[in-house]
Amino acid sequence: MFLEVDEIHVLFGKSHILQGISLEIEKGEIVTLLGRNAVGKSTTLKSIAGLLLPQRGSIRFKGVEILGLRPYKICRLGIGYVPQERRIFPHLTVYQNLLLGVKPKQKVDHPWTIERIYAYFPRLGQRHRQKGRNLSGGEQQMLAIARTLMGNPELLLVDEPMEGLAPFLVEIVMNILRDIAEMGCSILFVEHALDVALDLAARAYVMAKGKVVFHGSKEELYAGCEIRKKYLEVF
Numbered sequence: 447m448f449l450e451v452d453e454i455h456v457l458f459g460k461s462h463i464l465q466g467i468s469l470e471i472e473k474g475e476i477v478t479l480l481g482r483n484a485v486g487k488s489t490t491l492k493s494i495a496g497l498l499l500p501q502r503g504s505i506r507f508k509g510v511e512i513l514g515l516r517p518y519k520i521c522r523l524g525i526g527y528v529p530q531e532r533r534i535f536p537h538l539t540v541y542q543n544l545l546l547g548v549k550p551k552q553k554v555d556h557p558w559t560i561e562r563i564y565a566y567f568p569r570l571g572q573r574h575r576q577k578g579r580n581l582s583g584g585e586q587q588m589l590a591i592a593r594t595l596m597g598n599p600e601l602l603l604v605d606e607p608m609e610g611l612a613p614f615l616v617e618i619v620m621n622i623l624r625d626i627a628e629m630g631c632s633i634l635f636v637e638h639a640l641d642v643a644l645d646l647a648a649r650a651y652v653m654a655k656g657k658v659v660f661h662g663s664k665e666e667l668y669a670g671c672e673i674r675k676k677y678l679e680v681f
Contacts, residue, residue, distance in 0.1 A: 447472065447506075448471050448472050448473045448475075448507070448632055449469075449471040449494070449506070449601055449632065450505070450506040451467060451468055451469045451490070452468050452503055452504040452505070453502065453504070454466070454467050454468075454490075454493055454500040454502065454503030454504070454505065454513070455500055455501050455503055456486075456489055456493060456498055456500050456501065463489050463656055464493065464656050465655070465657050466657065467503075467656070467657070468658065469490075469634075469661070471601070471632050473630065473632055474627055474630050474631070474632055475627070475633075476623065476624070476627045476633045476635070476646055477632075477633070477634050477647055477648070477649050477651065478643040478644070478649075478650045478651070479491070479634065479635070479636045479637075479650075480636075480637065480638075480640065480643055480651065480652045480678060481652055481654055481678070482677070482678070485655060486653055486655075487605075487636040487653055488530060488605050490653070491527065491636060493505065494520075494525065494603060495517060495520060495521075495525060495527040496512070496517035496519070496520040496521075497517055499513075500513060507520075507523060507601065508523075508524075510523065512525075521599075522549060524598075524599055524600035525601045525603065526594035526595070526597055526599030526602050527602075527605075528602065528604045528605065529590075530606045532586050532589075533590070534581075534590055534593070535578055536577065536579035537577060537578070538578060539575050539576060539577055540573050540575070540576055540578070540581070540589060541575065543589055543593050544563060544570075544589075544596050546593065547594060547596030548596050549597045552598055554598045558596050563595065563596065566622075567589075569584075569585055569588060570585070570589060570592060573585065583610050583611060584611050584612065584619070587607060587611065587619060588618075588622070591604070591607070591619075591623075595626070599631060600630070600632065601632045602631055602632070602634075602635075604633065605636045606638070607619055607635055608620075608637060608639065608642055609638075616642060620645065620646050623646060624646065640674070644667065649663055650663075650664060652667070653677075654676075659673070659677055660673045660677070
């Protein structure tokens with residue numbers, strides 16, 4: 447198994463945020479993490495990326511235990527993280543933001559380069575010298591993804607990639623993520639819009655109150671009316 451998350455628990459004071467979360471991802475697979483607000487989806491991604499330290503459990507990447515490693519070490523092992531807030535550097539240009547994503551002394555067969563990024567994200571190439579603060583929301587999202595790709599990740603963690611985007615930009619970002627997966631990069635992403643998530647992902651995990659309450663194919667989730675009504679629909 448490419449990524450194995452086994453019974454992780456995260457506590458903040460008396461709050462038990464993650465209560466034994468387990469999930470698995472294969473190489474080149476796109477998997478979505480669904481659920482209402484404040485159920486632990488972002489906390490799960492941050493735990494895998496090493497930004498939060500679970501008190502119990504195990505996280506194995508390509509068979510190696512990574513729970514407890516510093517974020518930069520997890521990044522160097524091949525895990526990239528695109529946060530919900532995007533966190534591009536507003537006072538730096540597109541080009542400078544991309545350079546910050548480069549990991550030194552990497553040995554990969556087909557590395558992402560500035561030229562390859564601009565060929566794949568022509569909007570960013572057109573805004574090569576523009577500062578991050580002057581980009582649209584969609585362009586900032588593309589830059590956040592592209593900056594992470596500059597580190598040549600094998601697993602991409604993406605938190606709410608479609609949030610705040612116009613419909614035509616949602617389609618562009620979805621196609622970008624599909625193409626990245628076809629290149630062999632696994633993707634785990636958080637999404638609120640069920641139709642968007644299941645159009646992109648082959649499998650889904652549904653979370654509620656810090657636990658996984660459903661895991662299955664998108665066809666199984668579409669068929670599970672009670673699951674959708676109880677854990678995903680907004681009242």
